[in-house]
Amino acid sequence: MATLRDVAREAGVSVATASRAINGLGNVTAPTKAAVMAAVKKLNFVPHSGARSLTRRKTDTVGVILPDLFGEFFSEIIRGIDLVAHESGMHLLLGNMHGSTHETAAAIAAMRGRVDGLLVMPPDLKPELLSDYLDPTLPTVLLNYDAGSLDLPFVAVDNYRGAYAMTEALLAGGARQVVHIAGPKHNRDARDRQRGFVDAMAQVGGVRNPAILPGDFSEESGVKAARLLVEGQLPADAVFAANDQMAVGLIAGLAESGKSVPGDIMVAGFDDIPLARHLNPSLSTMQVHIDRLGSTAMMLLLRILRGETLGAASATILTPALVARGTTGGVAAARTSA
Amino acid sequence: MATLRDVAREAGVSVATASRAINGLGNVTAPTKAAVMAAVKKLNFVPHSGARSLTRRKTDTVGVILPDLFGEFFSEIIRGIDLVAHESGMHLLLGNMHGSTHETAAAIAAMRGRVDGLLVMPPDLKPELLSDYLDPTLPTVLLNYDAGSLDLPFVAVDNYRGAYAMTEALLAGGARQVVHIAGPKHNRDARDRQRGFVDAMAQVGGVRNPAILPGDFSEESGVKAARLLVEGQLPADAVFAANDQMAVGLIAGLAESGKSVPGDIMVAGFDDIPLARHLNPSLSTMQVHIDRLGSTAMMLLLRILRGETLGAASATILTPALVARGTTGGVAAARTSA
DNA sequence: TTCGCCTGTGTAACCGGTTACGCTGTGAAC
């Protein structure tokens, strides 16, 4: 592979001149520049980004650290990030914490020297730990994580208000006994959604200790919840699952037990994954523009990298929108129904 | 941020010793090593990967260049790649060609000096162009792309045989007039699937010029195909869509026209996206382990990077498996049905 | 005692770019 020195030699100039010519800095005459460019073409020279970033002290890359890469949720986030990053000529370096705290530290450490900034989504990490791992000199935006005590910019979904709104809607739709399927215990999203549910039940429904079934955001745990519900003879006329994935499993489980949705029992989810509208009946849910979560965070990071100071703008909360569909009897079944 | 020199100074040793201690090279006494490690802790030193990769001439990163980042297909590929990469301590640098040829060249060029190898998926690029863009010194594995004349290792899905098998199955299931909804014209997957369909129709069904409707892999184009089919009064008792996405649209469109699936008409897709089994009736399709596409390619690349020479092994073809479900009357409707 | 080897450590070159600074030669101003 040709280096800049090779190009300089070929063009009969110094490396400094070659560098200036290639990067379009002013002080190079047209003929000199032409000679350099000819050498570049001839030798097929492509600048070594690693070396360049070493002196420039910028890499034009941002690190993205996600808890997992599974499912549409993450692909949407990445797509949103990429959209904005691409516009600014930034690259994306993917890190995956694979659920382990230790891996998280490693993933973050490995980013040093490779990226100009970090986008981190640590749904089940304690703030103190997180601040230990993060490099304070590296611009960082948190995804879906209210930093709280940490003084870091973040973009989050208003899980609390979303859950509150959905619960309210179920009650308004005639449900009296609403059961919640919770997400993983340590997951902040899950906890906030549960809080929203509990508060809405108390404040709007006048119910003190609403039933809550355990879950872990997986489809399987939704199936299990259906079993618990039916076998446990839990009185319920509506179930609000903490995410769509569990709602999908729940509906399958209810169908096996001969329960009809929404006839016997209404079902609602959270996230509005693409699958939601294709179910039959289609799934009522809280629509989160997942890609916007990513793109907003990326825009925030870009502004920080540009040196802008963002005061209150550093905390962005996206409010999910209620989408009433078939499983709450809100609208006719999706058109995919036969 | 502390550098190696800082650590060396703090520990009272030279940079060489510090480097050796940190990297666990043998020739360092225990007390010296301890002193260095103490300095590392104290100064919070994290090696600068950029600088390190400059001398080591390896980056522990592979570049992944995909045509797009939309939908579950790509998220699954990335997940498969990440799974293997992570095991080997490799990082993933994402490049996106955003559908444009020019961007493709830029994406590939930007990788120089940042990665040790490349995973490229160029579904609608001509081989000659591709070889122009690629750096011959950079180990590269092609995804879902039979390099043909190019002498590059690749991992691909046997689209031809998959389509052939599905068409055969439809015919065996009693269909006589099978219509194909094709994918984008320049897309190799789409073309191979169409060939498989045409050949099977001729060889197994004895049909010379089977009907083929245009499509572009989008759900929308499936809906359009349904319209063409019904309004055009095309005689058909089965439709084989070149991918699941279009099959989904097709089913929706047929439902709108009052056609029942599989009663009036059977439907089959290709890919087995997660949504497929959740439809009602569930979608018959060719199962492609998309994540394996990614992980296999990554394993191939790793072996090349390790210096292994792989002869015939450099071309891997994954054969998709037929999954008969509701839309071909093959099995009972999915359990998500009410 | 002397030689040689081996171990632990330091010096400095190097990876491939960028850029501060210094040098040269030209034309304008005096």
Added chain:
DNA sequence: GTTCACAGCGTAACCGGTTACACAGGCGAA
């Protein structure tokens, strides 16, 4: 005819690591 500013270009230091090579000291063998 000097002086000066400035444009164009080259030299060399630098980014932050790795590592070839040199070197010092300790030890066993001759």
